[in-house]
Amino acid sequence: MSALERLAKMDRRVMYWAMLLLIALPYAVPLGLPMQISTYSTEFKTTIDALAPGDVVLVSMDIGLGSVSELGGGIIALAKQLSAQGVKVVAVSTVAEGSLVFDQYFRPVLTSAGYGYGVDYVNLGYAAGDETMIASIAENMREVYSRDYAGNDAASLPLLQAADDYSAYRLVVTFDAGTATGFYARQWQAKYGTPVLSVPTAVNFSYFYPLYQAGSVEAILNGPRGCAEYEQLIGAPGLANQGIDALSMGQLVVIAFIVLGNVAFVGERLRRRKQ
């Protein structure tokens, strides 16, 4: 068997182990390469910068726990920037695990910044209905959420008394592994003009890029890379920056296997042509 044939018949597990080990390497020996900041991330940060203390922001956690590997850094960074500016937060979710993500990653930053529950932030949790829910909370939040995530009466929460519909919110930020960015753009931005900021997974960045380019989405972060840039912009490198070298290695491995696959393919073609 020639080298090319052996290459073409490589066991998939060899590739998987190579992937895992090369991705793990930068966690043991960090590369620490510099990273240019994109205009998307700068715009995202400056849009948040423009908020004043006391402004209310709707944070929509439209991701499951699995997507935290990708957007966790961005979640913590946003919580840090909003709490540093004294911005109030109302959290909702169109995904069942979204409220868990808020509780595990966003809330600890707010509480350590001295935020008071019900006054400075509220977690309303999950509500079914996707786009229907997003359209409804714009009109009457307490009708959809008569109780918050912890089971408190929503009417008893001072923040929700003041922020019961779209008019009270300066902007919406959605952490999105699905289609929520499009839903918010359709139901909040198009109808009421509320700016929508999106932190999508990298794959969804492509879907939502035309919305951002057309102005339906005010600012956008490019998945984990965008989150790493945003962390740097607010001066708090964290989860996303820790993972960016490993991400580089992983993508290098994919490119290397694309090249190897094509070498094997071309070699096989040449061999057949000779025969």
Next chain:
Amino acid sequence: MIPALESWVAIGLTVAVLSYVLYRENPAYRMAEALFVGISLGNVVVMAVRSLQSSGMNPLLGGNLTLAIPVALGLLLFTVYSKRLGKLSQWPVAVMSGVGVGLAIRGAAHTYIYDQIKASMQPVIIWGDPMATLNAVLVLAGVVSTLTYFLFTVEGGAGGARVKTTGRYFMMLFFGAMFGQVAMTRITYITGRAQLLVQFLTSLLT
């Protein structure tokens, strides 16, 4: 340093799941898979019940009697298991799909068509800036040729075929860019697990 119980649990479950791809299907993987499906589903139900209580049952019990209608319609969904009454389950589905389609139509017309066409209608020739001109031409050519590709009712002759072929090339560029983004998304899942494994091993060794 001996890691905490939580770290052992997380590592055990991670290794059990990864053993499927790095080794082969085995009882540890199947057990972890069953746990994952069960707890995920359990969580969805907990959240759905809380959502139902919050938007339906509590206000209904508080005196908003009109909500008895959607609650009754929701219960009709369960008639799907009945041979005699099964058709009744289509009524609540009709409400859900009717509302969903209505919302989608009104939003899509504005955001996905009007705004997108408006953003495409930009000056194509920008005097003194050849790069900007090239960019504007590329975007417009991409939009027009891709839309032409989806015009199945018009043949358009040889010229039309060329435009459609150009549209296909633009779509291939988009698909390629998408694949690059997909790779980034999926690799981050592995980076998270690799970080956990390295941290755990480091804590064992120090």
Next chain:
Amino acid sequence: MSLINRREIPIAIGVAACTLVIASYFTDNASLASASGSLQLWGIIIAGFATLLGLFSYVAYNGRQIVKKRSVYSGVAVASALGTIAIGLALSPSSSQYSWLTSNILTPLSMSVGSFIGFFIVSAAFRTFRARSLEAGIVLAAAAMIMLKNMPVGEYLLPGVLPLGNWLNDIVSLGGNRGFTIAFAVGAIIAGVRQILGFERGRVAK
């Protein structure tokens, strides 16, 4: 034909719901807006019941598997689902016990299962991502360019890759992407209009 079996009823419900939601967007009539708002709330409540129906089906299916095949894994799946529901509803999803369950068991499982596609992308890249034609070559080149521009190592090894990759994403692939977006929206609206006119019976009137 009994009233229950008449397929016109769910179609009429869907058409009415869809029309009401659209009409409320294009007028400033307060009662229409209020009716549309109520209907949307109904949709949310029914969607909650639909999720519960999903659990019901899942438990019924796995229950049969447990009885028929005496499958331990199905038993674990059902037991963990019911256990999660019991903790979540008896205590609260914000309770420390529920948080422990989700952060230490569900989170690592969810992230590990998600990583599968990351691994599969490597073997797909090796076995199927080949420049067999011009179109495939375009996809391949665009994907490699986007991956290189997304990683700091790419900027380090090939200094021009970032501006070139950004140009590819922001300009060249935007045309195809936007064409897709508009075509998708037109398709969604046509499906919606078919629903309003009662032609779309797939979901409600088989």
